[in-house]
Amino acid sequence: MILYLMKPARLITFLFVSGQAFSQTGIVLNTVPFDTNDSSVHIHEVIDVRADKILGYKENKNRTKDTLILYGGASSAIKQFMNTSFSPAPWKKPICINVKVLEVDQAQTSITELTSRVYMELTFLEKQEQGFKVLYNIRHHDDQAFPLSGRAESFETHEKRIRAGLEYCMRNFIHAKENGFQPLPIDSLGGNKENASIPDNPKLRRWFNLLTIKKIRSRYNQGWTVSYIGFADDNKDFISPFVISYGQSKVRSGTIPDKYSAINTYALSTGFNGLLKIASGVYANIGLEIPVGIEALEDKQSRKTNNFLIGINTRQGIRIISLRDFGVVIGATFFQQIQTSKINKANLGFELELGINF
Known part of the structure; x- marks a missing residue:
């Protein structure tokens, strides 16, 4: 059974898989455009290279857990999102994105608060006749704190944080491209500062x-x-x-x-x-x-x-x-x-x- 819940600026689709063994919750990525002032590239392909395709888990009131996924698959969802801002055209340079890590997490992190996090690692590649050339790598995470009573609200904002993270990574890629993919100043967009300080796959402190x-x-x-x-x-x-x-x-x-x-x-x-x-x-x-x-x-x-x-x-x-x-x-x-x-x-x-x- 599929149940659709519509909320302002977000759409979350819940897929309940029959049986008691597990259930999945699909998060629909809204195709909201964003402006980067760059019309020279388009996203040719998004490849999800993660070994495990899930985003994370959602804990229910009875302490059972649902598996979180991007509805339609990460490759398709991210490409549709990117195409709203980088539409294909023959004169545009084709760019591919490898999704190395894409996770959401939620945990109580203090006596009064819980924290929701999205973490992603993306590689941007240029499509060439002989294959692909790696242009840019980026790691990024975004945290948001909620009161302990805000568990439901925290879950409902996962989609917004995923979109914001993808937009952040794309803006950093565009900025790096404009600078010839030279090392960015520490404070430039915050991008290289985060890349330097974020460990591989940082976990929330439970x-x-x-x-x-x-x-x-x-x-x-x-x-x-x-x-x-x-x-x-x-x-x-x-x-x-x-x-x-x-x-x-x-x-x-x-x-x-x-x-x-x-x-x-x-x-x-x-x-x-x-x-x-x-x-x-x-x-x-x-x-x-x-x-x-x-x-x-x-x-x-x-x-x-x-x-x-x-x-x-x-x-x-x-x-x-x-x-x-x-x-x-x-x-x-x-x-x-x-x-x-x-x-x-x-x-x-x-x-x-x-x-x-x-």
Whole structure:
């Protein structure tokens, strides 16, 4: 069944393939002309040399995924789009375009935002009697941020970003042709600046949400901590997650001073809890947190007093995170602590962590 949805300045065609194994969503590329002030070339042919012809995936509310394609095929869709601005004529130089990469991507990239990206690599060639001559190569990506609630809107703008990217690459090709295909100045149209700085096939940094509980045992205390950790994964750079934790502990019976019968602490903490990726799903954990809370003391006569508690915690450990949509988190950490406790100003200990990635 084919369902057509018309929206201003865009047309998106959804093709639902029967069966439960998979479905495809076709994006129709609108044939909107653009002006380059160049009438000397026409696009003779567009060749899709990608091994995998899909654009990417669209995640549905039930967490199933649809495969995204350009409706009619990338070669035909791009040629029709280009022909609206570079119509064929006998006196025009025939240009071929090899589509080496054409991808769209969408992912949560921060605690409040998701990002949509189109990425493409194109090669422009001149058709000659003996074959083709390579004239120009370009890589380009375009990102757009949306609120987390804007997932549907983000998907609907993929088509516009693809068109904008193709137009951008074509304008850079025309500009390079006018300059004899000499190296462009860094700031000229932004083209060579992007080519120099974009790695091959850059991927969006995926955002992961972790909810963990830690079992704590130290020289003087034992207890637990519940934490939320949010971070964008990165294969190269040091990762600085957003972390907030709440913990409760009590002084172990063998270490309580004689005048007290019980000592409990309640603290909310945040701070720096950096991750360094060692391998896929395996991270070294280095942290510096500031806990703020209350130390509740009860003496042998059942009289209770409270002490304001603030301190500094440092941590070193390892964390293993399943990077699937839902997965398990396990970790082990050594920590050192300095705080304004009436009993134990300094402490050190060990934490075992268990949680979920969602």
